[in-house]
Every structure is written in structure tokens, then in C-alpha cells.
Amino acid sequence: MARLSRLNRSIAGRVAVVTGAASGMGRATAWLLADEGAKVAALDVNSDGASETVGAITEVGGTATAVVCDMADHLAIEQAVARVRAELGPVDILINNAGVAAGAPVDAAGYEDVWAAVLEVNLAAQMRLVRACLDDLKRNGDGRIVNVASTEGIMATSHNSPYTVSKHGVVGLTRALAVELGQYGVTANAVCPGPIRTAMTGDIPEEAKEKYARRRVPARRYGDPEEVAQITLSLVLPAASFINGAVVLVDGGLHAKSN
Template sequence: MSDFKELSRSVRGLTVLVTGAASGMGRATARVFAAEGANVAVTDVAEEGAETVAAEITKRGEIAKAWRLDVADRDEIIRVVDGVAAHFGGLDILVNNAGISVRVAIGDDGYDEAWTKALAVMLTAHPRLIRAALPHLRKSASPRIVNIASTEALGATALHSPYSAAKAGVTGLTRSLAVELGRDGITVNCICPGPIRTAITDRIPEEHKTLYAKRRTALGRYGDPEEVAHMTLSLCLPAASFLTGAVIPVDGGLMARNA
């Protein structure tokens, strides 16, 4: 039997790029990583929002810098990823979190446009970001990729087919790239959040959220963005070196419950 191995549970000094980091789960992820000593690239198409989050982090004496990033823009992805690596001296962790809300019926005139936009932001962007990050991740001692999907990839809701299709694609992409990049020591995992309190779900009346959560989740409540962010952090620890290709619901038991 081999000797006990001390594996690091610290991301201090590692550099993480988080997309969609101006609000919700992205903001929480940026703040959680910064609090643990990581260098955080706060990226979002909402430039002012990204700068606000970076300022919140640096005000606490932690390390962050904001970049505007439209994940549907291939050239901007390359520019920002290379800029992050140049600024921090490398890139260790990529968190593909950016997303949009899409609600459209299959028969609606705007369906094709909604489908194209949903896949551009929530699926096509992922391999583009990964391709841009690969040269930098291959130089890291603890390279990690975490893709944020949704429980909509595991079950479905009416009027959300572009969203569900994009998120299901993310789970398949995660498994495939986990196999492909495993030889490089790069882990690729996926989180499927369930009902989480974000700007999108803020539009739902509180009484409706309460009824839904009590009826559908084992814990009987909505989750907080930080609860997803801490799972993301766990997947990115240097000690999480033998976990790859996983699709993990963070849903309060939503997918486990039949009735």
C-alpha cells in the first residue's frame, strides 16, 4: 500500500476565468474563488457589472480584474482569454457560466432566432472558450474546466426547448472533453443547478417560488448562488484531480424526488 498523499485543498495563487460573472452564480463564483486566494478574471458582456464585481473583490484586499466579454463573439473570446493569461501570468481554471433566459414556443415566429442565440451563448461558446484556454491550461499544474448547465438538461419544462437543448449539449460536451483531455491532466466537469435565487428567478413571485420548492425539491427551498459556487470551487481544488466527466446536480434534491 502506498503512503498517504497530502493533496492540496487550496486554490491560492491559481488564476480562474469566470464568464457571466457580473451577477448571480457567476458573481458568487468570482467572490468565492477570490476569498480563497485565487486571481479572478471577472468577465461579462455587461462591462459595468463586471467592473463592479471586481471592485467589490479588490476592496476586500483580494485579487480580481474585469474584462468585457461577449461569449458569442469568437474573436473577443480569444482576445480576452489571452489577455487574462498575460495579465496574471497564466490560466489554471475556466468556469463556463454565462447564460441567458430563453422562453419560446416551438410554433412562435421568433423561435429560430431564440434557438440560434441560446446555442451561441450557452453551448457554442463553451468549446470556443476551451479551445482558447487550452494552451494556457496545458501549462498549469492543476488545470480545471467547469461547465455550468442546468437541471433543464436532465428534465424539461415546456417553452424552454432551446435552453434545454443547449444545456443538454453542455453535458455531452463535458463527458466527451473529459475523455479527450484526460491525458493532459485537465479535468472537465459539469454542474446542473436547480432552482437558484438569481436575477432571472427574481421575476417569479415569492409565493410561487415557495410553492414550487416545497412541491419539487427535497430540501423544500430555492438555493443560493453561493451554494453552487462552492461546488464549483470543490471541483477546481488541486485535490480534485481524479474527478472528471461528472455531471452533478446542485438542486436541493429536485431530480431525486418523484413525488
Template sequence: MPRLSRLSRSVAGKVALVTGAASGMGRATAILFADEGAAVAAVDVNREPVESVAAEIRAAGGNARAWACDVADRAAVEQLIAEVVVQFGGIDILINNAGIAAAVPFEADNYDEVWARTLAVDLTAMTYTIRAALPHLRRSESPRIVNIASTEGLGATPGHSAYTAAKHGVVGLTRSLALEFGKEGITVNCICPGPIRTAMTEAIPEEAKERYARQRTALRRYGLPEEVAHLTLSLAMPAASFVTGVALPVDGGLTIRRA
């Protein structure tokens, strides 16, 4: 019997570029996409750990190559994109996952420095990668851009104003570019992870994690990087062709809980 469905849920044969791929959600995303048959350009500011991720993928039979790049450096990003295209022949999926976080009071002496670096890495860098990748995405049959924001992009936490502002910016950038690129069939979406077990949350004591999760999330636990990666994969599939401009919480119910 012939299949009734026509839209593909496979990224096999696609080229996916993942920034911040050395650890946490980025590592999980790079590995998952490779497991699903995509060629993965794994990018991180730290060379040794991202090369380790690419080697792990290749050892499992996947196709991946690593690049070290500071995504806040426009020239470095442009060179990165050029090298990825030479290596893999194009780019179908761009996943902007690289990010930093620093909690600093608004009146702290180093606030200006923290603000500048946070906005550069968490927001401005996305404009560099998107602008550099855009000509190649336009040649793809199913071009996808997925930006990783945060539930801080949907709310706020005291002492995190630089990070919160940057993640609100990611949501706004995503929505604006979804409208701008929609006529070309390029979808632009973002994911807003809540409490996830990554390097950013590693220093939080386990007891504090458990207490926060019980009080703030419906599922009463922290999420795993792979749980975020699977939602990223869903938005990157060819079948996700009518989904654009969304800010999707992956937060265990944090944003819906009122008490």
C-alpha cells in the same frame, strides 16, 4: 506530527477565469475564488456591473480584474484570453458560467432567433473559451474546466426547448472533453443547478417560488448562488484530480423527487 493527506484543497495562487461574473452564480463564484486566494478574471457582457464585482473583490483585499466580452464572439474570446494571460501569467481554472434563458413555444414566430442566440451563448461559447484557454491550461499543474449546465440538462420543461437542448449539449460536451483531455490531466466537469435565486428567477413571484420548492425539492426551498459556487470551487481544487466527466446536480433534491 506530519500531515497524512497530500492533496491540496487550496486554489490560492491559481488563476481562475469566470464568465457571466456580473451577477448571480457567476458573481458568487468570482467572489468565493478570490476569497480563497485565487486571482480572478471576471468576465461578463455587461461592463459596468462586472467592473463593480472586480472592484468589490479588490476592496476586500482580493486580486481581480474585469473584462467585458460577448462570449458568443469567437474573436472577442480569443482576445480576452490573450489579455488575461498577459495580466495574470496564465490560466489554471476556466469556469464557463455565462448563460441566457428564454421560454418560448416551439411554434413561436421568433423561435429561430431565440434558438440561435441561446445555443450560441449557452453552448457554442464554451467551445470558444475552452479552445482559446487550452494551451494555457496545459501549462498548469492542476488544470480545471467547470461548465455550468442546469437540471434542464438532465430533464426537460415544456416551452424551454432551446435552453433545454443547450444544457443537454453542455453535459454532452463536458463528458466528451473529459475523455479527450483526460490523458493530459485536465479535468472537465459540469454543475447542474436547480432552482436558484438569480436574475433569471427574480421575476417569479415569491409565492410561486415557495410553492414550486415545496412541491419539487427535498429541501423545500430555492438555493443561493453561493451554494452553487462552493461546489464549483470543490471541482476546481487540486485535490479534485480524480473527478472528471461528472454532471453534478446542485438542486436541493429536485432530480431525485418522484412525487
């Protein structure tokens, strides 16, 4: 039958950059975007992991390329984006997912080293990738940016201030980009995952995960990386053109719960 709606929900043929694509939410996002027909650039410092992500995509007929990139290296970011353009074309979608989880008490020895390293990867790299892709994103008036933050971007836990500050910064960067770039048709939104089963949470014993989920998460479980990726997909659809500056929680109700 004829469609009554007019907005497009297809990302087929669009070029998507996904950072931190070697595992976890980044891999799930790369796979999902490829499933929907996007041409995916899987960026990660882990070359083997990025290649595995791309191998799975190409095995089922998708289009993807693996690009090794250290998010703490400004020049490497610029070179990675140039390679994406050369191999896949101009960037239409940027998913800033790469991050590191590290914290320390504010009075700890070496605290400032932890602070600098975490802010460089979790926040400065997102800004640099946006700048490197910006001309591409603006060119057709429909570019999409999704910055992955965390529930730590709207709350805080003890002994974790470098990470918490970096994620608050991601939320602030996203809102600032939304205000600045909206006039060009570029949208910028943030996703704030809660407890998700990724490499970052892999060392937490299963019993501890279950206890935390029962006590803090109304859904009473940890989330799956694809559950985050599905929200990311929704935000990069052409039809999502009026969602701009949003901060979307994917946390099973963690933040809604008062105690």
C-alpha cells in the same frame, strides 16, 4: 500537527476565468475563488456588474480584473483570454458560467432566432472558451474546467427547448472534454443548478417561488448562488484530480423526487 493527507486543496495564486461574473452564481463563484487566493478574471457583457464584482474582491485585498466580453462574439472571446494572460498570467481554471434563459414553443414565429441565440451563448461560447484557454490549461497537467449546465441538462420542461437543448449540450460537451483531455491532466466537470435565486429567477413572484419549492424541491426552498459556487470550488481544487466527467446536481433534491 503534521498532516497525514498529501493532496493539495489550495488554489492560491492560480488564475481563474469566470464568465457571467457580473451577478448571481458567477459573482458568487468569483468571490469565493478570490477568497481562496485565486487571481480572478471576471468576464461579462455587463461592464458595470463585472467592475462591481472586481471592486468587492480588491476591496478585501484580493486580486481580480474585469473583462468585458460578449459571449456571442467569437473574436471577443479570444481577445478577452489574451487580456487575461497579459494581466494575470496563463489560465489554470475555467468556469463557463455565462448563459441566457430564453425559450419558445417549437411552432412559434421567431423560434429559430431564439434557438440560434441561446445555443450561441450557452453552448458555443463554452466550447470557444475552452479552445482559447486550452494550451494554458494543459501546460502543467492540472487544468480545471467547470461548465455550468442546469437541471434542464438532464430533464426538460415544456416550451423551453432552446434552453433545454443548450444545457443538454453542455453536459455532452463536458463528458467529451473529460474523455479527450484527461490524458493531459485536465479535468472537465459540469454543475447542474436547480432553482437558484439569481437574476434569471428574479422576475418570478415570491409566492410562486415558495409554492414551487414546497411542491417540487425536498429542501423546500430555492438555493443561494454561493451554494452552487462552493461545489464549483470543490471541483477545481488540485486535490480533485480524479473527478472527471462528473455531472453534479445542486438542486435541493429536485431531480431525486419522483413527483
